[in-house]
Amino acid sequence: MTENGVMSRAKVLTIDTMNPTVKKVEYAVRGPIVQRAVELERELSEGMKKPFAEVIRANIGDAHAMGQQPITFFRQVLALCSYPELLSDNTFPEDAKSRACRILQSCGGNSLGAYSASQGIDSVRHDVARYIERRDGGVPCDPDDIYLTTGASDGIVTMLKLLVCGEGAGRTGVMISIPQYPLYSAALAELGAVQINYYLNEEKCWSLDISELQRALDEARRYCNPRALCIINPGNPTGQVQSRECIEDVIRFAAKERLFLMADEVYQDNVYADGCQFHSFKKVLFEMGPEYSETVELASFHSTSKCYMGECGFRGGYMEIINMDEEVKAQLTKLLSVRLCPPVPGQALMDLVVNPPRPGEPSYDSFIKERTATLSALAEKAKLTEQVLNTVQGISCNPVQGAMYSFPRITIPDKAINEATDQGQLPDMFYCMKMLEETGICLVPGSGFGQKDGTYHFRMTILPPRDKLKILLNKVKEFHQKFTQQYS
Amino acid sequence: MTENGVMSRAKVLTIDTMNPTVKKVEYAVRGPIVQRAVELERELSEGMKKPFAEVIRANIGDAHAMGQQPITFFRQVLALCSYPELLSDNTFPEDAKSRACRILQSCGGNSLGAYSASQGIDSVRHDVARYIERRDGGVPCDPDDIYLTTGASDGIVTMLKLLVCGEGAGRTGVMISIPQYPLYSAALAELGAVQINYYLNEEKCWSLDISELQRALDEARRYCNPRALCIINPGNPTGQVQSRECIEDVIRFAAKERLFLMADEVYQDNVYADGCQFHSFKKVLFEMGPEYSETVELASFHSTSKCYMGECGFRGGYMEIINMDEEVKAQLTKLLSVRLCPPVPGQALMDLVVNPPRPGEPSYDSFIKERTATLSALAEKAKLTEQVLNTVQGISCNPVQGAMYSFPRITIPDKAINEATDQGQLPDMFYCMKMLEETGICLVPGSGFGQKDGTYHFRMTILPPRDKLKILLNKVKEFHQKFTQQYS
Numbered sequence: 001m002t003e004n005g006v007m008s009r010a011k012v013l014t015i016d017t018m019n020p021t022v023k024k025v026e027y028a029v030r031g032p033i034v035q036r037a038v039e040l041e042r043e044l045s046e047g048m049k050k051p052f053a054e055v056i057r058a059n060i061g062d063a064h065a066m067g068q069q070p071i072t073f074f075r076q077v078l079a080l081c082s083y084p085e086l087l088s089d090n091t092f093p094e095d096a097k098s099r100a101c102r103i104l105q106s107c108g109g110n111s112l113g114a115y116s117a118s119q120g121i122d123s124v125r126h127d128v129a130r131y132i133e134r135r136d137g138g139v140p141c142d143p144d145d146i147y148l149t150t151g152a153s154d155g156i157v158t159m160l161k162l163l164v165c166g167e168g169a170g171r172t173g174v175m176i177s178i179p180q181y182p183l184y185s186a187a188l189a190e191l192g193a194v195q196i197n198y199y200l201n202e203e204k205c206w207s208l209d210i211s212e213l214q215r216a217l218d219e220a221r222r223y224c225n226p227r228a229l230c231i232i233n234p235g236n237p238t239g240q241v242q243s244r245e246c247i248e249d250v251i252r253f254a255a256k257e258r259l260f261l262m263a264d265e266v267y268q269d270n271v272y273a274d275g276c277q278f279h280s281f282k283k284v285l286f287e288m289g290p291e292y293s294e295t296v297e298l299a300s301f302h303s304t305s306k307c308y309m310g311e312c313g314f315r316g317g318y319m320e321i322i323n324m325d326e327e328v329k330a331q332l333t334k335l336l337s338v339r340l341c342p343p344v345p346g347q348a349l350m351d352l353v354v355n356p357p358r359p360g361e362p363s364y365d366s367f368i369k370e371r372t373a374t375l376s377a378l379a380e381k382a383k384l385t386e387q388v389l390n391t392v393q394g395i396s397c398n399p400v401q402g403a404m405y406s407f408p409r410i411t412i413p414d415k416a417i418n419e420a421t422d423q424g425q426l427p428d429m430f431y432c433m434k435m436l437e438e439t440g441i442c443l444v445p446g447s448g449f450g451q452k453d454g455t456y457h458f459r460m461t462i463l464p465p466r467d468k469l470k471i472l473l474n475k476v477k478e479f480h481q482k483f484t485q486q487y488s
Numbered sequence: 489m490t491e492n493g494v495m496s497r498a499k500v501l502t503i504d505t506m507n508p509t510v511k512k513v514e515y516a517v518r519g520p521i522v523q524r525a526v527e528l529e530r531e532l533s534e535g536m537k538k539p540f541a542e543v544i545r546a547n548i549g550d551a552h553a554m555g556q557q558p559i560t561f562f563r564q565v566l567a568l569c570s571y572p573e574l575l576s577d578n579t580f581p582e583d584a585k586s587r588a589c590r591i592l593q594s595c596g597g598n599s600l601g602a603y604s605a606s607q608g609i610d611s612v613r614h615d616v617a618r619y620i621e622r623r624d625g626g627v628p629c630d631p632d633d634i635y636l637t638t639g640a641s642d643g644i645v646t647m648l649k650l651l652v653c654g655e656g657a658g659r660t661g662v663m664i665s666i667p668q669y670p671l672y673s674a675a676l677a678e679l680g681a682v683q684i685n686y687y688l689n690e691e692k693c694w695s696l697d698i699s700e701l702q703r704a705l706d707e708a709r710r711y712c713n714p715r716a717l718c719i720i721n722p723g724n725p726t727g728q729v730q731s732r733e734c735i736e737d738v739i740r741f742a743a744k745e746r747l748f749l750m751a752d753e754v755y756q757d758n759v760y761a762d763g764c765q766f767h768s769f770k771k772v773l774f775e776m777g778p779e780y781s782e783t784v785e786l787a788s789f790h791s792t793s794k795c796y797m798g799e800c801g802f803r804g805g806y807m808e809i810i811n812m813d814e815e816v817k818a819q820l821t822k823l824l825s826v827r828l829c830p831p832v833p834g835q836a837l838m839d840l841v842v843n844p845p846r847p848g849e850p851s852y853d854s855f856i857k858e859r860t861a862t863l864s865a866l867a868e869k870a871k872l873t874e875q876v877l878n879t880v881q882g883i884s885c886n887p888v889q890g891a892m893y894s895f896p897r898i899t900i901p902d903k904a905i906n907e908a909t910d911q912g913q914l915p916d917m918f919y920c921m922k923m924l925e926e927t928g929i930c931l932v933p934g935s936g937f938g939q940k941d942g943t944y945h946f947r948m949t950i951l952p953p954r955d956k957l958k959i960l961l962n963k964v965k966e967f968h969q970k971f972t973q974q975y976s
Contacts, residue, residue: 012715012748012785015815019652022823030606030825038605062603065596075571083567091577108553113799115550117526118518150638150803153827164507186826227500260500297500311601313832315638327503335510337518338674339641343831344801 024189027182028448033432034059037442052440056472058461059442061236061404063310066463071309071370073363074352077103081112081348095361103348112344118337120148120318121344124351128318131354135268136283147319147332148350150342151312152266152303155319156230157187159262159299162332163228164191173224175216175259177208178450179407179457181236185450194224199452202409205398206240210249217257228260229253234267234278234402237449237459239382241276241402247284255296263300266317269307272379273401282322298322304349306404308374316346316353378404381462381469388473392480405459407446410480412456416487428456434483439475512677515670516936521920522547525930540928544960546949547930549724549892551798554951559797559858561851562840565591569600569836583849591836600832606825608636608806609832612839616806619842623756624771635807635820636838638830639800640754640791643807644718645675647750647787650820651716652679661712663704663747665696666938667895667945669724673938682712687940690897693886694728698737705745716748717741722755722766722890725937725947727870729764729889735772743784751788754805757795760867761889770808786810792837794892796862804834804841866892869950869957876961880968893947895934898968900944904975916944922971927963 015023034057041055057065064070073096080086080100087097106123108114119125125148129141149155164172173194176184188195198216200206213229220226231250233242242250254261263281271278281300286293304316321329341347356371357363382400389397389408397408412420412427420430428445436442446457464472503511522545529543545553552558561584568574568588575585594611596602607613613636617629637643652660661682664672676683686704688694701717708714719738721730730738742749751769759766769788774781792804809817829835844859845851870888877885877896885896900908900915908918916933923929934945952960 010746011811011813012746013651013816014813015819017653017715018650018816018819022650022819025823025826027822027826030828060603062596063601064599065602067597070599070601072573079567079571079574082570083563086567086574089577089579107801108550109555111552111558111801113551113558113797113801114553115548115800150831151828157827162506162510163501165505183826190823190826227505258498258500309601312603312828313595313599313601315829315831323499325499325502328501328506331503331506331510334515335513335678338513338515338671338678339645340518340639340800341803343638343803343834345833346831 021190021192025186026189026448027186028444030060031444031448033429033436033442033444036433036436040436040440050440051438055436055440055442056464056468057442058464058472059444059459061306061461061463062312063306063404063463064312066461067465068310068374068463069370070311071367073357073367074309074311074349077352078345078348081345084110093362095357095363099352099355103351107344112348114344116148116341116344116347118339118341119333120146120342121347121351124148124347125318127351127355128320132282132320136280136286139283139286141282141320145321147321147336148342148347149301149317149319150346151305151315152264152301152317152319153183154315154342155299155301155317156183156262156264158332158335159319160187160191160193160228161335162328163260164193166225169223169225171224172228173220173226175213175220175226175229177230177232177235178452179237179446180450181232181264182448184230194220196220196224196226197450200235200238200240202398202452202455205401206235206238206407208242208246208250210253213250213253226257226259228262230262230264231281232264233281234270236264236267236403237405237407237444239398239400239403239405239407241271241273241278244279244284247279247281248288251281251285251288251292251296255292261296261298263298265300266303266306267403268302269375270378270404271402272382273399276401278402282320285322295323297324299324304346304353307353308371309353311349314346314349315343316350317342318350377466378462381466382406384466384469385460385462385473388470388477392477394484395480400462404461404463406462407449407457407459410456410458411484413484413487416483419487428458431456431483432458435476435479439479441472441475441479509678509680513674514677514936515674516932518548519932519936521917521924521930521932524921524924528924528928538928539926543928543930544952544956545930546952546960547932547947549794549949549951550800551794551892551951552800554949555953556798556862556951557858558799559855561845561855562797562799562837564851565840566833566836569833572598581850583845583851587840587843591839595832600836602832604636604829604832604835606827606829607821608634608830609835609839612636612835613806615839615843616808620770620808624768624774627771627774629770629808633809635809635824636830636835637789637805637807638834639793639803640752640789640805640807641671642803642830643787643789643805644671644750644752646820646823647807648675648679648681648716649823650816651748652681654713657711657713659712660716661708661714663701663708663714663717665718665720665723666940667725667934668938669720669752670936672718682708684708684712684714685938688723688726688728690886690940690943693889694723694726694895696730696734696738698741701738701741714745714747716750718750718752719769720752721769722758724752724755724891725893725895725932727886727888727891727893727895729759729761729766732767732772735767735769736776739769739773739776739780739784743780749784749786751786753788754791754794755891756790757863758866758892759890760870761887764889766890770810773810783811785812787812792834792841795841796859797841799837802834802837803831804838805830806838865954866950869954870894872954872957873948873950873961876958876965880965882972883968888950892949892951894950895937895945895947898944898946899972901972901975904971907975916946919944919971920946923964923967927967929960929963929967
């Protein structure tokens with residue numbers, strides 16, 4: 001106590017006495033760059049002078065925030081579900097009404113406000129299973145293998161949580177790509193699991209080499225117990241789309257090395273490049289025959305947040321789990337029950353995504369038109385991004401085959417590297433922070449995703465509207481040229 | 489490999505190689521009784537003969553599933569936010585439209601489909617702060633202390649996660665009431681923290697005695713590092729409402745013993761008994777003067793799921809955090825950013841709960857009417873439940889002062905206890921399972937919440953509609969009499 005007897009009581013919870021695993025968590029997509037972007041937006045709104053008129057956020061795959069419009073049919077059904085009085089409103093199409101009725105009939109008390117089963121609403125899980133069967137050319141899917149989630153992140157963290165055990169050299173190791181989406185490294189840090197890095201091959205358009213998987217695994221076996229292999233396809237942050245052959249190789253590798261496969265397939269509709277096609281791990285696994293399809297444990301993840309719908313705010317998602325031990329499955333269901341259920345509006349939205357208007361239904365044409373427009377625009381922007389960035393000396397950019405990002409490699413002059421180091425900053429953070437301050441463009445440094453030592457990158461979404469994206473790309477170009485000149 | 493070379497590969501993830509802390513998790517509210525209830529419903533729907541026509545679920549505080557209607561205004565605004573085309577529809581009241589516009593304006597791209605800030609939408613956090621100030625008679629609330637959450641459960645688990653550290657006798661211990669809501673025990677098991685039980689005083693209407701807190705703490709200090717004290721007020725599963733004096737005592741105890749306070753106040757509008765009133769921990773803390781208000785660390789939790797709105801499916805909630813170390817707060821924000829944001833529709837709903845129609849606005853009268861009707865019906869059902877249960881010999885039930893549950897004590901004859909034990913079942917599980925099979929009534933055994941050794945209880949919600957509740961209570965009465973006779 002101080003003399004006045006007040007305020008000197010030491011805090012119970014301090015940085016030194018908090019959970020040490022939480023301290024290790026990092027998540028660059030919403031890190032210091034984004035915090036500074038928020039400050040800059042506030043300063044602009046308060047009339048402060050800046051060398052730019054607006055902050056352009058190309059840091060996160062947040063389609064609606066960048067102006068993408070929601071699918072009309074989805075939102076009509078959600079409005080009807082939210083306020084069922086509207087079912088007597090004649091301005092809504094009949095298929096939207098019947099879809100809303102069907103969803104409400106599977107909710108307790110016919111209300112989105114009731115808890116669902118912890119695994120998710122039965123009818124939604126059935127619709128997901130039928131969607132997967134259609135997508136995978138008839139490969140069967142059991143609704144009991146479907147778990148609805150709070151976005152894909154929730155499913156991924158839950159699966160990792162099940163996998164973690166052991167201590168010391170027996171601790172669970174999980175293989176993740178580098179570059180990676182930092183949800184993985186954050187979850188592994190929080191769970192105290194060992195992160196095993198395998199590097200994607202930038203020279204071959206961010207492809208995955210089995211020899212690199214083997215190298216990473218063999219090294220990791222010396223200090224941990226590798227049990228799972230995570231793949232993001234189409235890739236985040238790297239935008240590649242894996243070939244069918246590569247997926248087969250990965251499955252064979254997982255089978256041989258006894259690894260639980262986790263396939264993050266949230267960008268499954270985001271494939272733009274000619275000759276590229278999305279192949280689900282599930283389909284390839286089943287087409288490889290019973291030696292694989294009856295043994296390899298696989299969890300695959302999908303979400304309402306990406307693809308053509310971009311409905312991030314609803315936090316909808318599902319995971320499909322193949323060949324999981326029945327006792328573990330019961331434990332999974334129990335674990336999920338503690339959080340009661342995923343958000344029901346997100347479940348409803350997931351249902352619409354997997355069961356959209358069908359040919360002949362009143363909303364079919366407008367649905368197809370909206371979906372096609374969004375996906376075509378993304379394809380065009382993917383190309384534009386690659387083209388413009390590759391005109392800049394010191395920037396080299398692989399084709400954006402899929403997903404929503406480009407991850408170009410940037411040359412940072414030694415003088416800039418030294419200045420960054422003097423300031424205790426990573427060179428690509430220094431570069432991105434400078435770009436933000438000078439141009440208002442908010443990107444994420446490659447170090448937030450991982451990259452080969454001595455290489456530098458940034459991740460940039462292709463989501464801004466075409467005209468704004470052009471401005472953004474030109475500003476990046478100008479900035480890079482100026483930066484290079486300044487530090488040469 | 490077997491001779492045919494297939495299917496014998498051992499699984500990577502088995503019950504023996506999964507995360508051991510997950511195995512320790514238990515959550516009775518959706519445990520075996522509820523799984524059996526689901527089976528019985530299916531059997532009934534398939535035409536199987538049962539001694540009852542329907543399963544009545546009184547196991548979970550799921551108001552809409554039990555027929556409670558949503559607040560019209562809330563659902564109108566949610567429909568408008570989901571499908572903003574409706575803003576030009578003249579059938580919606582003006583205040584619903586203006587509220588929807590205000591929410592959409594604070595969303596990225598004016599869409600519920602954009603991610604929000606990880607801490608929650610700014611304007612919603614401001615509205616929450618103003619709500620707390622009104623509720624607490626002007627005690628100031630800083631929006632920076634408000635974090636929106638995915639239901640209250642998410643906030644509670646996150647706070648516990650921050651608090652856990654140390655090993656062996658230095659491991660974080662957390663004090664929870666017995667009986668408790670099993671989210672707490674489940675989260676502590678998963679986090680590997682030490683659960684410290686303090687017993688509520690059933691003889692004094694489930695009140696909290698400081699001497700019992702002291703006993704529990706002193707014992708626990710021998711084997712762990714007690715750092716937090718959790719209180720549920722109004723109580724779940726026990727339905728008591730704490731006096732102001734008791735809350736002061738708890739705060740003094742937490743200050744003296746250096747415990748982080750966690751106040752679960754999700755039932756803050758659910759107070760029925762004459763002479764009882766809800767006092768927030770925040771308000772009492774601030775009225776105790778700077779010695780407490782400037783030092784005691786407090787997190788309090790609220791939700792859209794309970795009170796008069798009962799909107800469980802939207803998974804909306806908030807926590808207010810007082811006197812938290814600034815560095816820890818930054819760590820909290822970082823941790824939340826990994827999951828991107830709470831569901832935006834749930835945030836919108838939370839905004840409506842804390843900022844409902846005001847006097848003079850078009851929806852005010854109907855809002856008040858609907859809210860009053862729901863709360864009055866609950867008050868009536870609380871009384872009815874207590875009255876009927878107390879007419880049964882062998883059942884004794886404290887007044888349901890608040891929340892949504894009664895937690896009566898039941899006498900189980902020795903013969904039944906022996907039969908249960910022979911079957912490897914806990915006696916109250918045996919009792920509740922038998923009740924379910926014979927009457928279709930789904931309750932949760934007291935053992936799922938914790939109870940003094942040698943005592944038995946069940947938790948029953950008061951949510952079924954009045955007529956159904958009467959039937960339910962009479963069936964419980966008959967069952968108990970029959971059960972007692974059978975085992976005497």
